Amino acid sequence: MKEIKDKMIAQINAAFPEAVNKAYDGNRLDFTVHKDAIPGFLSHMKDQLGFRHLSHIAYVDWIEENEFELVYLLWSPTDKVKLFVHTRIDRENPVMHNIDMIWRQANTYQREIKEMLGIDFPDMVAPDEFILEDWDDIPPFRRDFDTLEYVNRTFWHRPGREDAQDVRETISKRSGEEIPDFAKKYSR
Amino acid sequence: MEYILIKTLEAMATFVLAFIVGMTYGGVVRKITGRAHNRLGPPWYQNFIDAFKLLSKTRGIHHGAMHFLGAAFLMVTSVVSLMIIPVLAPGGDAWYNSWFTNMNFNGDLIFLIYIMTFGPLGMAMGAGQTGNPNSSIGVTRGLSQMVGFEIPWVMALVALMITYKTTSVVDFMNIQRETGTWLMFANPFAFIAAVLAMLGMFRYSPFDIVGAPTELASGPVSENGGKFLFTMMSSGSVFTFAKLVLYVDLFMGGANNLVMLVVKTFLLYMIPVLYGIVSPRYRTEQAVRWFWGWPTFIGLLAILYAVIF
Amino acid sequence: MYNDKNSKKIVETIQNWARSHSVWVLAYGTGCGAIEIAPTMTSRYDAERLGFRGAATPRQADVMLITGYLTVKTVKRVVRVYEQMQSPKYVVGFGSCTINGGMYYDSYNTINLLDRYLPVDVYINGCMPRPEAVIAGLAKLQQIIREGKANGAEKYLENLEWYKENQRKIAPNWIAKAPDLNW
Numbered sequence A: 001m002k003e004i005k006d007k008m009i010a011q012i013n014a015a016f017p018e019a020v021n022k023a024y025d026g027n028r029l030d031f032t033v034h035k036d037a038i039p040g041f042l043s044h045m046k047d048q049l050g051f052r053h054l055s056h057i058a059y060v061d062w063i064e065e066n067e068f069e070l071v072y073l074l075w076s077p078t079d080k081v082k083l084f085v086h087t088r089i090d091r092e093n094p095v096m097h098n099i100d101m102i103w104r105q106a107n108t109y110q111r112e113i114k115e116m117l118g119i120d121f122p123d124m125v126a127p128d129e130f131i132l133e134d135w136d137d138i139p140p141f142r143r144d145f146d147t148l149e150y151v152n153r154t155f156w157h158r159p160g161r162e163d164a165q166d167v168r169e170t171i172s173k174r175s176g177e178e179i180p181d182f183a184k185k186y187s188r
Numbered sequence B: 001m002e003y004i005l006i007k008t009l010e011a012m013a014t015f016v017l018a019f020i021v022g023m024t025y026g027g028v029v030r031k032i033t034g035r036a037h038n039r040l041g042p043p044w045y046q047n048f049i050d051a052f053k054l055l056s057k058t059r060g061i062h063h064g065a066m067h068f069l070g071a072a073f074l075m076v077t078s079v080v081s082l083m084i085i086p087v088l089a090p091g092g093d094a095w096y097n098s099w100f101t102n103m104n105f106n107g108d109l110i111f112l113i114y115i116m117t118f119g120p121l122g123m124a125m126g127a128g129q130t131g132n133p134n135s136s137i138g139v140t141r142g143l144s145q146m147v148g149f150e151i152p153w154v155m156a157l158v159a160l161m162i163t164y165k166t167t168s169v170v171d172f173m174n175i176q177r178e179t180g181t182w183l184m185f186a187n188p189f190a191f192i193a194a195v196l197a198m199l200g201m202f203r204y205s206p207f208d209i210v211g212a213p214t215e216l217a218s219g220p221v222s223e224n225g226g227k228f229l230f231t232m233m234s235s236g237s238v239f240t241f242a243k244l245v246l247y248v249d250l251f252m253g254g255a256n257n258l259v260m261l262v263v264k265t266f267l268l269y270m271i272p273v274l275y276g277i278v279s280p281r282y283r284t285e286q287a288v289r290w291f292w293g294w295p296t297f298i299g300l301l302a303i304l305y306a307v308i309f
Numbered sequence C: 001m002y003n004d005k006n007s008k009k010i011v012e013t014i015q016n017w018a019r020s021h022s023v024w025v026l027a028y029g030t031g032c033g034a035i036e037i038a039p040t041m042t043s044r045y046d047a048e049r050l051g052f053r054g055a056a057t058p059r060q061a062d063v064m065l066i067t068g069y070l071t072v073k074t075v076k077r078v079v080r081v082y083e084q085m086q087s088p089k090y091v092v093g094f095g096s097c098t099i100n101g102g103m104y105y106d107s108y109n110t111i112n113l114l115d116r117y118l119p120v121d122v123y124i125n126g127c128m129p130r131p132e133a134v135i136a137g138l139a140k141l142q143q144i145i146r147e148g149k150a151n152g153a154e155k156y157l158e159n160l161e162w163y164k165e166n167q168r169k170i171a172p173n174w175i176a177k178a179p180d181l182n183w
Helices: A002-015 A035-048 A106-116 A147-154 A167-175 B002-036 B046-055 B065-084 B108-116 B118-130 B133-164 B169-179 B188-201 B226-251 B258-277 B284-291 B294-308 C005-021 C032-041 C072-084 C096-100 C131-146 C152-158 C160-170
Strands: A020-022 A028-032 A053-062 A067-076 A081-090 C023-026 C052-055 C063-067 C090-094 C122-124
Touching (some): A002 A020, A002 A035, A035 A067, A053 A106, B002 B226, B169 B226, B188 B226, B188 B284, B188 B294, C005 C131, C023 C131, C122 C131, C152 C160
Parallel strands (some): A028 A081, C023 C052, C023 C063, C090 C122
Antiparallel strands (some): A020 A028, A053 A067, A067 A081
16 A cells, blocks of 8 residues: 555656645545646546546635635545545635536536535536525535524524523533533534 | 106115225225234225315315316216126015116127226326326326236136127126026136236236326326315225126126125125235336236137137 | 304314314425334334325325424425415424424524424424324324314415515525415
């Protein structure tokens, strides 16, 4: 596995000198690429290095850095290596290159990203609505979208929920256990 | 005038009998299915409650004139075949025996073969009008399946006609009374072919492709609720009874009184029901292939048997 | 005599008895609760002995079980299916999601209060309600049908404007075919 990975890293670095590698254990390869290089990079991976399968396109909203991140998860069935390709997109102007001519299934993922995160894919041919119908707010998976506020505005609440207790706090109080610091901020 | 009035009353008595017996059979079948599934099942009179509930629905949406014709054709088919089929044997001695001789004129078997395919055709018209795609698919399947089971069924009847040189159901019953042998023993191949065709005629599993509830949303009747469904349900019950009586008349010597009639029809009815409980569902082409396989071959044997002996 | 008040009442009583003992449930699962319908209907709990039966299409059905959470997209279809059903028709809210949103109370795409969009006759509490609870709820429905109190369809027609307004609030571009409700 180590030799295969090293060989692949060498090949990728030779073809794309600007791609940044990050070392991981196991069968995981990790590269960060500029967003304009993504279509060429991915088609090279597919055609030359045997990453024939696109498993998923994951997306992260880095609101503190004012950026979106897309992660293309690739899988090589021959070498049993998975490849993570990271790229960052400006949050103010979220436009990304379309890759559904490389993998057909990317179309579906991109429709989801377009709808849930608001990243535009100018070349993509797809119907407008995928999951949300009649949505006129900011895309709901952006972190500045306040779900509870939206719910209060759109739906109604039945009275009786006000004395609801926080599960984590109640359990820790009952068993005398400390809530770790990182968990505290998720408590209600 | 009086004669016509009495005839009308007798016809209504026949219809009421067919309705009650048919609906009860439906409830009993649901009970038997329930017991076969190791559960209690609904009470035997559940079908009557269902029918009354459907009748007392306050709204019924229709989709144009042809939609009414679907239900109407089914009812016409059921009632006409019930009127043509002699319910009780002519030689019977029960006091109500003359009530049920409605219109058993000569040559009725030919007419029955025609009229029994009439209902599905009307249903096809009505289902086409509703515009529901499931209805159209169901009707297509129903007609395909009918093409399948009509062949062994007609072959069985033709074998009987060749042997006894008659097409009258009353004549068949007289022949059985005179010879003392039921036709199911006189020409067993014809009986077997007819019973195999019956499996498709009653549309229980494995031949319930027409109204498959989970697959086609009950097929042709999917747009019919309330009173439409009541009409179809009652006409289905009456038609079931009429077909059973026809089988009893042709192959089991008819019945001299109502008790024998109920016993014979019930025993015959259990063949498709019990076979259906333990069977999965065929696809359309499988069903047609099945009917054109062994049942048709046995029907051919029946005709050969009739010609040779 | 036929239009006499008393004879009408007698007919109504008989009809309500029949309606309560022959309840056809629309086989339409909206959420996770539909998984509880299978054991309720089959041999373990056998709801058919009480007169409950599955109906394949909304035209034939009497009861719609809203089994669990309703997303905004599903609400449109549920309303359409409800309007396709022939009255008298009943709605049973199933699980806490239909009562107050349940664990999805702060989700942007599931509604919280079902009775703002459809007239609900019986609520069954629980997440998920077990088949015993389902049967208890259906028995309660039978009881109120017998008493003649299950008049959700009339309520819907009387307050159609209010219901339609609520429905339009979550589905603004959706044209619902009011008021003849003939889909």
